[in-house]
Structures are given as C-alpha cells and as structure tokens.
Amino acid sequence: MVKKKAKMTPAAASVQDKPATLKDLLRPEILEGLKAQADAMKAEEQAKKDAERAKVEAARKAEEKRLENDFAYQLEKSKLDWRKHK
Template identity: 50%
Template sequence: MAKKRRQASPSNRPSSAEQPATLKDLLSSEMVDKLKAQANEIRAEEEKRKEEERKKAEQARKAEQERLDNDFEHLLKNSNLDWRKYK
C-alpha cells in the first residue's frame, strides 16, 4: 500500500511577515526592471557568441573536409579497395 504524504500544517509554515526581506523587496521596481533587462541582454549576447562559435566550427569542419577531399593520398587511404563491386 502506498503511504499518504503528510501535509505541513499552516501553523508550521512561516508567514510572509516573519520571513526576512529579500533583495527584490528592498530594491525599487525601477531598479529590478533595469537588472532584468540587463540580464536579458547578457543572455542574448551569450547566445549570439555561442552561435558564432558554432558557425566558425562548422566552417572549419567544412574547410578541413574540402582539403581532405582534394588530397589524393587521403582519398586513396580511405577508399574501399574492393573494385569488384563497381564492375
């Protein structure tokens, strides 16, 4: 049988008046909005930077693959030597 979870009684929970003030409560709403906007800008810049890094890595991978495709030695080493399939 599954045991039922006991719910904390309302008398055990601290009320909002008893809780210490948070930084959000201490700052003005104008300052909180500025901080949120700044955080959003930082996130957007981070996403943009990650996207640029991903594109650079993709371009580097394509350039390396193109270089290897033009390298006869590499193609010879990595080719399938079973020529009977291509008759």
C-alpha cells in the same frame, strides 16, 4: 525495534515573520533595469555561442573540402575491392 519519531509540522509562518529579500528592498525601476541587463547578457552569450559554432562548422567544411581534393586521402579512404566495379 526502533521507535517511530513523531513528525512535527512547522507552523505556518505569517508574511510578517519572513525576512525581507533583496527583491523586496529594491525599487521596481532598479529591479527592471537589472532584469534587462541580465537578459542582454544572456542574449550576448547566446550570440557568442552561435558565432563559435558557426566558425567551427565552417572550419570543418573547409577541411572536408580540402580532403576531397587530396589524392592520398581519397586513396586511403577508398575500398580496395575492385571486383564490384567490373
């Protein structure tokens, strides 16, 4: 049988024992500037995604409209069971 290993709980580290993070080392105004820049970049990326999605949607609608006017496409798409329309 395998012996159970005793679980060791780590001792609670005090605030002074923790290493300083970059957030702690930077001045608050620099940190706010970086946060604002990150938010601006996220908004710009979202705007690009929205513009790309709108462009793809417009291209899809234009292709659909072109196919609606194409007689060969309509003929291939239509059902050949004319008994329903008698």
